[in-house]
Amino acid sequence: MPITLWITVIAITLMCTCGTYAQPIHIGGDRQLFFGPWxxxxxxxYLIETMQCITMAxxxxxxxxxxxxxxxxxxxxLGDVWLSVIRDEDEHGVLFRMYYNSRDYEAWRPRTNPHCLILLYAESRDGVNWERPNLGLWEWEGDxxxxxxFPNDDFPYVFTSVVIDSVFIDPNAASPAEKYKMVLGHMVGPAKPQVDDPDFDPDARPEGFLYPPDGxxxxxIPTGKHVFASPDGIHWKLxxxxxxxxxxxxxxxxxxxxARIGKYVQWTRIKPANPELVQHYMDAYGEDRPHMNxxxxxxxxxxxxxNWSEGQIVLAPDEVDNAGQPLWMNRLDFYGPNICPYGExxxxxxxLLPCQGHWPKWRNGHPAPPEGRLGSGGWGIDVQLATSRDGISWNRAPGRKPFIRNGVQGTFWSRQIYPSGDVIQVGDELWFYFGASSxxxxxxxGPEDVGIGRAVLRLDGFISADADxxxxxxxxRPLVFAGNRLQLxxxxxSGGSVRVELLDEDGIPIPGFExxxxFEDVExxxxxxxxxAQWPRVVDGARRLTSDVSExxxxxxxxxxxxxxxxLYSFQFIP
Structure with missing residues (x-):
């Protein structure tokens, strides 16, 4: 299916979700956020029927x-940019667990040696100060x-690389021995030797598999992405x-x-060919590059x-992302998903979308293309926000500005940012861990260019309804709630306020909540x-405030x- 048709299908899906909501929305006691569609x-x-002089920010x-x-x-x-972080608890209290990659930068390019990209572990009691415990799972240079x-003695396969995709505590685990789940990706074996060896048999070990060491x-097993389980977050089995x-x-x-659908979900990267870019290279340079995507x-x-269903595209760059560019050039696309459910x-x-900007090769510090060629090259990566109510239909945040912005030159997050994909609540804040590079x-x-960092947001602080x-x-819209009080x-x-009125389904103020x-309302x-939220009531001739909406x-x-x-960031009816 052509890319333009894919984008059209997604746009039509979003339009279909934006029609009139004839029936009241049953929200129960769930927290309500401004997540679109817009x-x-x-x-x-979805949530707002009318607004005047309000902007979504x-x-x-x-x-x-x-x-x-x-x-x-x-x-x-030696560091890398991939990681996953979970907030756990043990007998001593809160425990943050971090799983992060380390890359041997010199050995990585030829990829003929094992264990060029490995997985490490760290833990913390406060999420800021981290320790790297001695696990004793693998011998490194005799120690x-x-x-x-990863690697470890219990995993009997030799790999060149392993990338941490996700770690999560599984509420649907079959047993306590499988409480923690991990998905490891990019598991590939060492490349074939780049030397002439008369004894080497290329058919003895076909590509596309991981093999055990001799003996x-x-x-x-196939290369690719694999699922592991653990009782303690340390010892893992395939x-x-x-x-x-x-x-x-x-x-x-x-x-x-x-939990909303009672299934496991994976959000993935999909790379269909970009027919306009393929055609550009053919027309301009007579080169067939079918891999351009x-x-x-x-x-x-x-x-x-x-066992997984067939993958379906749910989020794609659109005409806004490519505004002002020739059809063959992607100005921006998504390096990966970094998606999770939010709230209980x-x-x-x-x-948290790592968005990679693409530019003509002569821009932004690139050397001039050879022979005046004009091509598309990736450069900086920052993070944009998208939100959804079902994990399928997605809404880009208003303005499409960076949610996690690249730092100024000289900071380790100045050129690339890759979020862990985990949104971790710590008190009244949300923490976002990321790997980054300058x-x-x-x-x-090298190690001096990369680092693991943290970004912070107030609870529910993604998108607000703002009045000047x-x-x-x-x-x-009409809402059906469960609870006794309205929490905001x-x-x-300075000089600002919020007042709340409750109306019936027809928009008529409800007595006692109007x-x-x-000068009379509770600001x-x-x-x-x-x-x-509170409202004034006169009881026995005295003016009193009440927050009770149970009736x-x-x-x-x-x-x-x-x-x-x-x-206004969010609201929720509570007991």
Whole structure:
């Protein structure tokens, strides 16, 4: 299917989700966020029916600047950009677990040696200060005092590279021995020797398989992506011999349990050929380059983590991404998915998309193309935000600005940023771990160029409904909730406030919850992650405030927010 048709199909799907919502939305006690889809006037068309003088604004996660792992201080820890982080608990309390790659940069290019790209482990009690425990799982140059987790003595195969795709705690695990799940990708064996050897038999070990070392009697397994399970997050066993790749295998996948549908889901990289770019090279230079492609995001489902549905494209660059460029040139595409469900019980998904900009070769510091050639070359990679209510239909954040921005020249995250794909709540903040590099994509690098960092956002702080100082308001679609009180996440500036009115299904103010005037209503001001909406009541001749909305639970109501110099991030009905 041509790329333009793929994009059209996705656009039509999004348009179909933006029509009139005739039935009330049953939200229960789930937290409500502004995740789109976006109507022409900018409002969240799923949640908001009308708004005046309100804008939807995405907020950047702020990079904290510390280098969490000192790469290069140990001979096996040379750093890389791939990682996965989970927030766990043990008998001592909170425990952050980090699984991160290390690359032997000199041996990587020929790839004729084993273990050029390996997997390491670190842990932390606070998520900032990390320790690299001696695991004793693998002997490195005669010493087992290291934090190497792959290779290990229990995995009987020789590989050149292994990339950490995902680690997660599986609520659907068959037994405690399989509590933790890991997907490792880019598992390939050493390349064939680049020397003349009369005794070498190229048919003895066909490509496309991992083989055991000499003397170990186990059958080969396919290269690609494999699933592992663990009782403790340290000792891992291979769950099956099946390669679970459903898209292109050369990027980090996001794999997890999706409680909303009761299945495992993988979000992938898919790389269909870009016919315009292929044709450009043929017309301009007489060269056939069928491998020229555009990177998109795919999705597949599984009941058991081993057998997967066919991958389907769910997110692709569109005409906005390519604005002002010739058809043959991709100005921006997606290096990988980095997707996870967000929150407990809510239908909310977050994609932290590593977006790679593509430029003519003569721009941005590239040398002039030979013989005046004009080609498309990848350069910087930052992170954009996309949101979804089902993990299938995706909405790019308003403005499409960086969610995690490249640092200034001289910082280790100045040229490339690759999020772990995990959104970790720590108190009233969201933490995003990432691997990064100060070198451009494809450029030579070493331990001094790469690092693992952290970015921070307020809880639910992805996208807010904003009113300036002159004021604005929004009204939701009819909602059916469960709970007794309405809790808000908001921030007002000086002189700013938020007032809340509850309306019936027809938009008529409900007595006792109506707005009257700024002098009589309860105005909420300040910066709150959790604050209750309240209304004045006269009881026995005395004016009192109440937050009790239990009498309205189970019936359709609308929420009207009247705001001045304020941001509203989310709302939720709570017990």
């Amino acid at each position: 109507a022409e006037d900018g409002r969240d068309d 995405m907020h950047e996660a702020q990079v904290t600047g510390e280098r969490l792992i000192p790469h290069g201080d140990r001979p096996w820890d 087992r005092d290291n934090n190497i987790i 170990v009697d186990v059958p080969p 769950l099956g011999e099946r390669d679970i790749t459903t898209g292109a295998g050369d990027a980090k996948y996001s794999v997890t349990w999706d 555009i990177r998109m995001i795919g999705r597949a489902e599984s009941d058991d983590l081993l 019980g809510a239908s909310a998904y977050v994609a 070198s451009g994509h494809g450029a030579s690098s 100082y002159t004021g604005g308001e929004l009204t939701t 996440n908001l921030d007002t500036g 707005l009257k005037s700024e 909420i001001e300040g910066n709150h992650v959790r604050v209750l 309205l639970a189970g019936r359709p109501v609308r929420l009207r927010f009247v705001m001045r110099n304020a941001r």
